[in-house]
Amino acid sequence: MKSYMTGKQYADLVAAYIVSLYGDRQIQVYREINIGKSIIGKNRRIDIFVHDENQKKALAIECKYQQTQGTADEKIPYALEDIQTMWMPGCLVYAGEGFSEGVIHLLRSSYLAAYCLPDLNNVQPTSSTRELDHIMATIFGWWDVLIQHKSPFNLETYLEKWWSEQEPSRLIP
Numbered sequence: 001m002k003s004y005m006t007g008k009q010y011a012d013l014v015a016a017y018i019v020s021l022y023g024d025r026q027i028q029v030y031r032e033i034n035i036g037k038s039i040i041g042k043n044r045r046i047d048i049f050v051h052d053e054n055q056k057k058a059l060a061i062e063c064k065y066q067q068t069q070g071t072a073d074e075k076i077p078y079a080l081e082d083i084q085t086m087w088m089p090g091c092l093v094y095a096g097e098g099f100s101e102g103v104i105h106l107l108r109s110s111y112l113a114a115y116c117l118p119d120l121n122n123v124q125p126t127s128s129t130r131e132l133d134h135i136m137a138t139i140f141g142w143w144d145v146l147i148q149h150k151s152p153f154n155l156e157t158y159l160e161k162w163w164s165e166q167e168p169s170r171l172i173p
Contacts, residue, residue, distance in 0.1 A: 005096075010065035011047040014093055017118035017129065018050060018136070025142065027052050035060055039082050046090070052140055059139045060090035061132075066098035073103045083112050089139050093132050 005013070011031065019029050033049040048061035062079055076092075076099075083090040094107055095117040107113040114131035125133045125145070137145035 004067050005065055007063065007065050010095065011063040013118060013120065014061065014063055014116055014132070015048050016120060017116075017123065018048070018132075020120065020123040021125070021133075022136065022142075025052070025140070026054055027140070033060075035086060035088070039078070039085050044082065044086075050136070055140065057140055058088055059136060060086055060088055062090065062092045064092060064094045064096075066094075066096040068098040069100065073100050076103050076106060080106070080110055080112050091132070091135050095128075 015029050015031055018027075023029075028051045030049040030051065031047065033046050035044050035046050035049070038044040046060040047063040050059045050061065052058070060083070062083060064076065064079065066073075076094075079092050083092055090112070092107075092110075092113045093116040094113060095115060099107070107115070114135050115128070116132040117128045119126070119128070133145055137143065
């Protein structure tokens with residue numbers, strides 16, 4: 001039997017992931033924060049608000065989880081457009097198998113959307129959290145999240161390798 005998650009449970013899961021993985025970076029994570037008006041003039045309540053007081057930066061996150069086919073498809077275009085009208089950076093995180101093929105295409109092609117399905121049993125960045133991790137890295141300047149275990153490009157090493165791979169006959173004028 002499959003277990004189903006509510007939208008609130010999904011938003012709590014994403015908030016817990018952010019706090020577990022990035023809480024030591026001096027951020028605060030809040031749930032259900034009012035931020036201005038929506039595109040239709042209603043009071044907007046954002047699911048997750050990530051705030052870094054030291055940097056004076058924040059990220060608003062709207063969460064959409066759809067396990068079975070339903071009305072969430074109709075809400076996605078509105079949610080993406082509404083995020084664009086905020087006076088701060090924002091994104092929509094999503095997961096679940098109930099989105100239509102067309103909506104999945106829309107979400108995957110939007111720079112404002114990020115697939116995110118964390119595993120709290122193993123709180124590490126994975127392919128299921130990568131998109132949100134990258135958005136947070138760019139908003140808050142956490143470049144180490146993007147670079148991870150890579151080394152800077154070394155020109156000397158490159159040139160030595162390049163010269164060693166050249167055929168000696170090509171190097172003589």
